[in-house]
Amino acid sequence: MEMRTIDPKTVATRDLHQFLLGSVAPRPIAFASTIDEEGRLNIAPYSFFNAFSSNPPILVFSSNRRVTNNTTKDTLHNIQKTKEVVINVVNYNIVRQMAIASVEYPTDVNEFEKAGLTAIPSEVVKPMRIKESPAQMECIVDEIITLGDQGGAGHLIICKVVRMHVAENVIDEKNRIDPHQMDLMGRMGRAYYVRCSGSNVFPIVQPVTQIAIGFDALPQNIRNSRILTANNLAQLAGLLEMPTKEASQALTQNESLASLLKMPDRSLLLHNYAKQVLDLEGDPEKAMKVLMLE
Amino acid sequence: MEMRTIDPKTVATRDLHQFLLGSVAPRPIAFASTIDEEGRLNIAPYSFFNAFSSNPPILVFSSNRRVTNNTTKDTLHNIQKTKEVVINVVNYNIVRQMAIASVEYPTDVNEFEKAGLTAIPSEVVKPMRIKESPAQMECIVDEIITLGDQGGAGHLIICKVVRMHVAENVIDEKNRIDPHQMDLMGRMGRAYYVRCSGSNVFPIVQPVTQIAIGFDALPQNIRNSRILTANNLAQLAGLLEMPTKEASQALTQNESLASLLKMPDRSLLLHNYAKQVLDLEGDPEKAMKVLMLE
Numbered sequence: 001m002e003m004r005t006i007d008p009k010t011v012a013t014r015d016l017h018q019f020l021l022g023s024v025a026p027r028p029i030a031f032a033s034t035i036d037e038e039g040r041l042n043i044a045p046y047s048f049f050n051a052f053s054s055n056p057p058i059l060v061f062s063s064n065r066r067v068t069n070n071t072t073k074d075t076l077h078n079i080q081k082t083k084e085v086v087i088n089v090v091n092y093n094i095v096r097q098m099a100i101a102s103v104e105y106p107t108d109v110n111e112f113e114k115a116g117l118t119a120i121p122s123e124v125v126k127p128m129r130i131k132e133s134p135a136q137m138e139c140i141v142d143e144i145i146t147l148g149d150q151g152g153a154g155h156l157i158i159c160k161v162v163r164m165h166v167a168e169n170v171i172d173e174k175n176r177i178d179p180h181q182m183d184l185m186g187r188m189g190r191a192y193y194v195r196c197s198g199s200n201v202f203p204i205v206q207p208v209t210q211i212a213i214g215f216d217a218l219p220q221n222i223r224n225s226r227i228l229t230a231n232n233l234a235q236l237a238g239l240l241e242m243p244t245k246e247a248s249q250a251l252t253q254n255e256s257l258a259s260l261l262k263m264p265d266r267s268l269l270l271h272n273y274a275k276q277v278l279d280l281e282g283d284p285e286k287a288m289k290v291l292m293l294e
Numbered sequence: 295m296e297m298r299t300i301d302p303k304t305v306a307t308r309d310l311h312q313f314l315l316g317s318v319a320p321r322p323i324a325f326a327s328t329i330d331e332e333g334r335l336n337i338a339p340y341s342f343f344n345a346f347s348s349n350p351p352i353l354v355f356s357s358n359r360r361v362t363n364n365t366t367k368d369t370l371h372n373i374q375k376t377k378e379v380v381i382n383v384v385n386y387n388i389v390r391q392m393a394i395a396s397v398e399y400p401t402d403v404n405e406f407e408k409a410g411l412t413a414i415p416s417e418v419v420k421p422m423r424i425k426e427s428p429a430q431m432e433c434i435v436d437e438i439i440t441l442g443d444q445g446g447a448g449h450l451i452i453c454k455v456v457r458m459h460v461a462e463n464v465i466d467e468k469n470r471i472d473p474h475q476m477d478l479m480g481r482m483g484r485a486y487y488v489r490c491s492g493s494n495v496f497p498i499v500q501p502v503t504q505i506a507i508g509f510d511a512l513p514q515n516i517r518n519s520r521i522l523t524a525n526n527l528a529q530l531a532g533l534l535e536m537p538t539k540e541a542s543q544a545l546t547q548n549e550s551l552a553s554l555l556k557m558p559d560r561s562l563l564l565h566n567y568a569k570q571v572l573d574l575e576g577d578p579e580k581a582m583k584v585l586m587l588e
Binding site: 001002003004005006007008013015016017018019020021022023024025026027028047048049050051052053054055056057058059060062064067068089092093094095096097099100102103104105113114115116123131132134135136137145147148150151152153154156158161162163164165166167168169170171175176177179182184186188189190191192193194195196198200201202203204205206207208209210211212214215216223229230231233234235237238 | 295296297298299300301302307309310311312313314315316317318319320321322341342343344345346347348349350351352353354356358361362383386387388389390391393394396397398399407408409410417425426428429430431439441442444445446447448450452455456457458459460461462463464465469470471473476478480482483484485486487488489490492494495496497498499500501502503504505506508509510517523524525527528529531532
């Protein structure tokens with residue numbers, strides 16, 4: 001893989017900015033609701049945002065200095081004065097309304113009205129929640145850390161969640177959020193967004209407290225496969241132990257496998273068979289047994 | 295929308311954790327490479343991660359205390375001693391290898407070998423880069439901020455990018471990263487991931503320095519449409535000015551629109567026509583002109 005090497009000290013800020021945004025993605029979106037000392041409402045989206053701790057529940061987002069004129073934003077001014085914010089999430093249904101709220105309206109313009117969104121009272125803090133958002137997090141701001149004084153410089157706004165509201169219709173019977181019902185949007189580089197539902201969203205299950213065998217335990221004929229991808233090999237490497245030879249041999253009771261073993265190109269056929277077991281059945285233990293027949 | 299209200303002080307940490315992870319998503323993944331004082335290599339993935347500033351280029355990730363036994367991780371120990379890390383991104387091709395690296399192997403195990411990944415030297419820092427990752431960011435750690443002392447508590451690891459490497463094959467002719475070639479993975483709640491390429495990734499263009507008319511400028515017949523979605527209305531609200539009546543009337547030279555205007559249910563038909571113009575042509579100015587014919 002040919003790589004382009006970039007020195008942040010010598011590349012144009014604009015180019016570095018886009019290389020970072022295209023690489024550090026997808027980014028969750030904080031649709032931040034604040035209020036000023038005169039009671040004026042403000043909402044604006046920020047994608048330099050994430051959770052960083054669950055106990056205590058800490059969210060961090062950054063309201064950056066504008067690259068164009070090195071000024072700061074209403075969200076930051078309001079938080080500096082009031083130390084409160086409601087962070088609302090952005091799903092597909094409201095993503096274009098969010099885009100309207102990103103327009104740099106003058107301070108006295110209420111973005112709720114501009115974006116056609118509904119302000120509803122919070123329980124603990126003064127800023128309003130966005131009714132149309134499927135998850136709303138009322139926060140007290142613990143600290144603001146300034147990262148620089150040039151255009152593009154961020155401010156880490158460290159928020160403690162004091163109350164959370166989640167739409168009942170995105171919570172499943174196991175008391176967990178269903179990503180497909182939630183239908184969140186993520187921010188990518190340039191003007192790109194990603195919609196997080198449908199077939200692009202899938203689980204990858206790997207126990208972390210039990211010790212997987214790893215790539216170095218895979219037999220050479222498997223590691224050197226011309227059929228299996230790195231992801232396929234990783235599925236096999238994620239097993240907690242190698243199957244026994246007996247368990248592998250027992251598979252030959254399967255007629256199609258038994259006949260396949262008689263073919264001259266049995267190696268190729270076994271690898272293809274194992275790949276199907278991995279990709280379609282998601283059963284690395286069975287796939288490993290198949291490959292051990294080689 | 296019926297909401298469930300959660301008080302972080304009274305809900306189980308485990309449940310709060312999952313509500314936060316399901317709401318603050320999709321999260322980018324930092325595949326962090328570190329080295330200890332004895333030269334032993336470590337790689338591990340973290341999704342409490344984001345960019346927070348481009349000038350200076352600052353990335354922040356958190357290595358959290360384990361919820362199970364309140365211990366901390368090798369990545370954190372190594373960074374506390376060496377103040378260096380390489381943050382590699384995770385795309386679809388290596389996501390299952392990343393999952394292997396998330397297994398809690400003993401300190402003396404090299405996760406590069408376990409995950410079948412290739413360690414290559416960095417230019418500025420001691421930790422190795424992951425060759426298979428399409429973007430690798432060499433970082434000096436500026437500061438570590440502790441967020442708590444209980445299980446689940448995070449540490450903000452504030453990293454300055456001192457060198458960046460991006461695969462040439464993900465950079466397009468405009469010198470920008472193509473998200474489809476990059477094919478990044480994002481982290482969702484529970485075991486879910488999102489693949490960020492294909493039709494789920496699309497641009498949303500909204501100028502932010504020019505002032506959009508906003509929802510409050512939309513005529514009532516449009517705002518109350520039973521056909522147009524909130525996203526459709528937001529596309530119209532994103533226009534910089536209303537078209538003139540003359541420009542709207544000029545559309546009646548289009549024969550199908552002219553005949554549509556003679557129908558008894560012209561209002562419904564016009565809204566459906568406008569919706570198609572928005573959804574398929576992505577042309578809010580034309581859609582607005584159509585709706586003004588009502």
